Amino acid sequence: MNRIVIIGASAGGLATAEALRRMGYQATITLIGSERHPPYDRPPLSKQILTAEWEPERLPLRRKEDIDALALDMRLGVAATGLDTGARTVNLADGTEVPYDGLVVSTGVRPRRLPGTEGLAGVHTLRTLEDALALKERLVAGRRLVIVGCGFIGAEAAAVARGLGMEVTVLESAPLPLAPAVGEHVGRFLARIHRDEGVRLRTSANVAGVDGDGSRVTGVGLADGTVLPADDVLVAIGSLPNSEWLTGSGLTVQNGLVCDEFSAAARDVYGVGDVARWYNPLFGTAMRIEHRTNAAEQGMAVARNLLNPEARRPFAPVPYFWSDQYGMKIQAYGHLRGHDEALVVGRDPARRRLLVAYRTGDRLVGALAVGMPPKLLRTWRALIAAGTAWEPAVGDLAVP
CATH class of the missing domain: 3.30.390.30 (FAD/NAD-linked reductase, C-terminal dimerisation domain)
Known part of the structure; x- marks a missing residue:
């Protein structure tokens, strides 16, 4: 292979590039990222960045000299817009076309949004560094924060905001937070802790819309007619895989890029990280994991399979995730x-x-x-x- 192209300058994309170099691959590696930043760590965004414990300069996954040593053809601030698997080319938003011999799709996910909140100041999501810095500026003691969704992002942000002295209300549509993923025991346990810490946790709460004064959010309306005043609103209702750019490519996309047990979506095309929905033979099921550890491990596995097509190994990890709260x-x-x-x-x-x-x-x-x-x-x-x-x-x- 003369050129391997990695779409997604994230933890998974960087792990793939590093593994390729460690395994002796000396040809061109093109790493393309839609954000302008070099690969950085996302888990601290909802924790250390919001608390101001870390400055943004601490987020990069590697030092500049370590990135330079990989000798990457790195293109940041430009998104992939299309893929032609027949011609083996990737189209970019700047109009350029990048050929590949091997392709790694590591485009991650984006936050789901509430309809009608576009352009309304004070409505936040939390996925990028810019998202975290914008929210951090609003986390001031005495202010009112309403969080829609009590998954791990919402729960971590609630913990930070309470620690800073904010009035925090969390709205969860399910009877218990996180129960579909981790069960009722854990859901009740975490709900009790949030309430003990002073969070106003409202379960079985259906959001009807977000109110504003024409320029800025003023509250969140519920289906029962209740309006909760808010100075800021964090929408944490899950994510969507960044896979639209693959439309028309011939690859199967269904809740992410569908891959086999080797993380392959097609010949010489692999998925890595949050966007990849692959078959894990250890559990006998397809899964898509939105956690940093999995992205890094999958990147290393994909690098090996790309370079050893006749001796590929299934990617069969025991997924791991963590969260810090209170x-x-x-x-x-x-x-x-x-x-x-x-x-x-x-x-x-x-x-x-x-x-x-x-x-x-x-x-x-x-x-x-x-x-x-x-x-x-x-x-x-x-x-x-x-x-x-x-x-x-x-x-x-x-x-x-």
Whole structure:
């Protein structure tokens, strides 16, 4: 291969480029990113950047000299707009056309937005550095922040805002936050902590619209007629894969770029990170994971498969994610979504500690811990990776 093109200058895209170089690939690597920044770390945006604990200069994933050492053809601030798999070319927003021998799609996701909020000042999403800096300027003690959505981004932002002395209301359409992903035990546990910390958490809340004075947001209206005053609104209702530019390419796009167990979408075309929906043979299902660790691991796996087409290996990780809220570390391994059972195997409410195991069929498929020692969770990870049956894994560990 004379040129490998990576679309997406993110954690996954950079991990792919670095792995290619480590594995001896010396030809051209073109790294294309729609943002003007070199690859930077996104998890701190909803934590250290909002609290001002970090300055933006700390976000880059690598030092400039380390990036330079990769000898990349790096094109930042320009988005991919089309793909011709027959001609093996990528079209860019600046009108240029980039040929490839191998292609890696790592274009990530973008936040979902509430209809009718376009151009209304004070309505925020949280995905980019610019998003985080704009929200950070508004996080001032005594101001009113309404957060729509209590997933991890919304929950982390709520924790930061409360720590800064803001009045925080969180609106969640489901009966419990995060329950579809991590189960009711964890949902109730986290809901209680947010309320204990002074967050006004309203569940089963359906947003009817956002009110404004013509230029700036003034509140959020609910379907029951309630209007919640707000100085700022954070919309944290999930994300959409950045895959529209692949329309007409012949690749299959369905909740992300559809890939096989090798992370391949077509011959010499691979998906990496948040945008990739691939088949994980360890769990026997397709999944799309929006977490940084997965993006980096998948980038390394894809690099190997690109350079060794006759000896490709399935990408079959045990997914990992974490979240920081109110000084608590929430960590999870495995595929929790769609589980058949969530069993509490450790609990200490007074110390804000919780350990939950997850079953799908007759297998242990996941474990989530709040405030527990990392070594304990790594033990559960090993059981998940080994495909351990449920009964031998949990035994008599259930907590009443």
